[in-house]
Amino acid sequence: MKNKEKNIKIHGEADIAETSFEGKLSAETAGFRQSEQYMIATVISELARNIFIYALRGEIIIKIIEKNNKKGLEIIAQDNGPGIKDIGQAMKDNFSTSEGLGLGLPGVKRIMDEFVITTKAGAGTKIMVRKWV
Amino acid sequence: MEDKISLPRVAMHISRGCLIVPIQIELYDEIILRIQKDILERVKETGVKGVIIDVSGVEIIDSFLAQVICDTARMTYMLGATTVLTGLKPEVAALLVDLDIDFRDIQTAMDLEAGFQRLEPLVRPKEEPEEIEESEGEFDEDQEVQIGEDGEIEEEDNYKDEE
Numbered sequence: 001m002k003n004k005e006k007n008i009k010i011h012g013e014a015d016i017a018e019t020s021f022e023g024k025l026s027a028e029t030a031g032f033r034q035s036e037q038y039m040i041a042t043v044i045s046e047l048a049r050n051i052f053i054y055a056l057r058g059e060i061i062i063k064i065i066e067k068n069n070k071k072g073l074e075i076i077a078q079d080n081g082p083g084i085k086d087i088g089q090a091m092k093d094n095f096s097t098s099e100g101l102g103l104g105l106p107g108v109k110r111i112m113d114e115f116v117i118t119t120k121a122g123a124g125t126k127i128m129v130r131k132w133v
Numbered sequence: 134m135e136d137k138i139s140l141p142r143v144a145m146h147i148s149r150g151c152l153i154v155p156i157q158i159e160l161y162d163e164i165i166l167r168i169q170k171d172i173l174e175r176v177k178e179t180g181v182k183g184v185i186i187d188v189s190g191v192e193i194i195d196s197f198l199a200q201v202i203c204d205t206a207r208m209t210y211m212l213g214a215t216t217v218l219t220g221l222k223p224e225v226a227a228l229l230v231d232l233d234i235d236f237r238d239i240q241t242a243m244d245l246e247a248g249f250q251r252l253e254p255l256v257r258p259k260e261e262p263e264e265i266e267e268s269e270g271e272f273d274e275d276q277e278v279q280i281g282e283d284g285e286i287e288e289e290d291n292y293k294d295e296e
Contacts, residue, residue, distance in 0.1 A: 013162045013163075014161075014162075014163070016161070016162065016197075017161035017162065020161075020193065020195075024193075035224045038192040038193055038224065038225075038228075039224070039228055041192075041193050042193050042194070042195050042228055042232070043232075045193065045195040046195055046196060046232065049195065049196065049197060093233055104196060104232045104233055104234065106233065107231050107232035107233045107234075108232070110231050111228070111231050111232070
């Protein structure tokens, strides 16, 4: 299938909207309901924004996945930025280090079915989330 | 570059004393910042006391967009106008809460009509007092006499009468 995997580089603010839009299209292709498509698009927007705010550049990979006849969407957000020092704190509700913008990782985790984060201070961040139809 | 030229604009209009900003397009950073600028300019030009930002056509609101909308409300307030956000979709509201995105410093109402009702007390008082002043000069004297014998201002009676 065409467009099963998309790799979008985040270099500037304009890339955030584009990534979110591409995510919505992939979610539609994967068979998500419309309200879920928008939800996924919002999550992608937040992940892309985190990259832009904290690491300046990075990439988002959007993949349609399949397991046991179930379709889903996998989103990987990765950067080589400063990493997250205290992951425990970042996963606490209401935590943000940048004036109420960005992060929102607990929310992303709540909304998606799977959430894996790999990060180390000084060594970038990789977040993988999945949502099944 | 070409984006700047073709950036969609939101058609704002004034109705019942409020600046109405109906957003029927998906928002992204550049557009919402443009809308913010336009709102502030229109508030300054027209001197409206109320602004209604209607987002009933918006499906995606992320933390940045929410932040800009709240900032706009605070900015209009400094210019003397109160902003009410109307038409948030239930799914969007649920997602905003899930993502811990806050709409601080901004009033919300279900729809445009509810938004008007919320702003009416701020917008309406304009007309009536002006007409009275213009009618005859004698009113000035009358107003001074309206202070009661015990020195209290008679206006207080009006509040009691409201029941």
